[in-house]
Amino acid sequence: MAVHGDIRAGVVDVHAHWLPRELLALPPGNPLGGMNDRGGALFLGDIPLSFPTAAMTDIDTIVADTHKSGLGVRVVSAPPFAFPVHAPSEADDYVAAYNQQLADAVSHTDGTLVGLGLVRLDDVAAARRELTRLAGAEGVAGIAVPPVACGRSYDRGVPREVLGVAAELGLSVLVHPMQLPRPEWDHHYLVNLIGNPVETTTAVASVLLGGVLEDLPDLRICFVHGGGCAPSLIGRWGHGWRSRDDVHRGSTRPPAESFRLLYFDTITHDPQVLRLLRAHASLDRILCGSDYPFDMAQPDPVGFLLDNGMDAAALEANGRRFLGMREA
Template identity: 70%
Template structure:
C-alpha cells in the first residue's frame, strides 16, 4: 500500500462499507436490481436497508462516525451487493470506477480512512490486472472478496489463485459474506443471522483444509463476524482431520495449527463468543470491526472490544500488520 502522511494512531476498524452515490446501480446482473435512495433512506431493490443513504455514500459521514466512536482509522470496502459475481465479464468498468473513487476518497481523509478495493474472482487475467493496479494505488491496502461463488470457495480454482496474487502483491484480503438465499432462511432475517456466519465458516474450513496457508504463508486474510461458527467447530474439524484421510489429504497440518495464521474481526455481538475466538486465534490476529453502517453493525466497536478485555495497543498493531502499514505518524 502506498501511504502518504500516515494513518492516524489508534484502533483500526477493518470492517466498514462505503459506496459512492453514482455507483448505487451495482454491477451488472445483480438479481435484485440496484440500490437506491428513497426520501433519504437506502433501499436494495424494493427492500429497505434501514439506514440513511448518506451513511453509505457520504464520505464525510463515514469520517464523522469514525471519529465519534473513538477509532484511530477505519478501513472501507464496498458492500457485498457490489461484488462483481453475477455477470463478472461485464463488470470491469464498474470495478475500475469503484477503485478509482475509493483511492480518491481515502487519500482525502487525512489518514482516517484506508481502502479495500473490488476485484473479479472468476478470471485470473482480469484479477491480476486489477490487483496489480490496486497495489500501486495510494491509500489502498487490499481487496474485499466473497467467501463463496457458484459452489466454489477460497480453497479451489480461481478464488484460490486470487489469494495467491494477493500474497504476491502484498494486498490484504477481507472475506465478506454475500447473504446468499436459501428457502429455509426466508423468514426472520435468517439469511443474514444464520446465512452470513455459515458462508464465512465454509470459507474458513476451505482455507484450512485445502492447505492454502501452507502454500501461502505470507497471505494476510481476515474473516469477518468473528469467523462465523469456525471457533466452535475447530475441534470437530480437527477430529475429522485425524480420523479421515479425505479430510486431511490436502493439508499438512491439523486445522488448529494453521488457524493461528488467520485474522478475524470482532463483530460477534457477544463477549463470550469473542473469548472463544481468542482461545483459538493468535492474539495478534484479532482485529476490531464494526460492519458500519448496516443494521447488524457493532455501533460502539471500540467500547465493545475494550469492555470485552482486549488491549488497545495490541488491536492497533494487529490492524496495522494486517493492512501492511509499517509507519507511525
C-alpha cells in the same frame, strides 16, 4: 506492499462499507434491483436498509462517524451486494470505476480511511490487472471478496489463484459474506443471521483444509463476524483431519495450527463468543470491526472490546499488521 503513506493513530476498524452514489445501481446481472435513495434513506430494491443514504455514500459522514466512535482509522469496502459475481465478465467497468473512486475518496481523508477494492474471481488475468492497479493506489490496502464464488471457495480454482496474486503483491484480503438465499432462510432474517456465519465458515474451512496458508505463508486474510461458526467447529475439523484421509489430504498442518495464522474481526455480539475466538485465534491477529453502517453493526466497536479485556494499543498494532504497515 502496504498502504502508501501513513494512517492516523488509534484503533483500526477493518470492517466498514462505502459505495459512491454513482455506483448504487450495482454490477451487471445483480438480481437485487440495485440500491436507491428515497428521501435520504437507502433501499436495496424495495427493501429499506434502515440507515441514511449518506452513511454509505458520503465520505465526510463516514469520517465524522469514525472520529465519533473513538477509532483512529476505518477500512472501507463495498457492501457485499456490489461484489461482481453474477455476471463477472461484464463487470470490468464497474470494478474499475469503484476502485478508482475508492482510491480518490480515501486519499483525501488525512489517513482516517483506508480502502479495500473489488476484484473478479472468475478470471485470473482480469484479477491480476486490477490487483496490480490497486497495489499502486494511494490509500488502498487490498480487496474485499465473498466467501464463495462460482460455486467454489478458496481451496481450488480461480479464487485460490486470486489469493496467490494478492499475496504476491502484498495486498490484504477481507472475506465478507453475501447473504446467499436458501428457501429455509426466507423469514426471520435468517439469510443474514444464519447465512452470513455459514458462508464465512465455509471459506475458513476451505482455507484451512485446502492448505492455502501452507502455499501462501505471506497471505494476510481476515474473516469477518468473528469467523462465523468456525471457532466452535475447529475441534470437529481437527478430529476429522486426524481420522479421515479425504479431510487431511489437502493440508499438512492440523486445522487448529493454521487457524492461528488467520485474521478475524470482533463482531460477535457476545462476550462469550469473543472469548471463544480469543481462545483459538492468535491474539495478534484479532482485529476491531464495526460493520458500519448496517443494522447488524456493533454500535460501540471500541467500547465493546475494551469492556471485554482487549487492549487498544494491541488492536491498533494488529490492524496495522493486517494492512501491511509497521506499528505506530
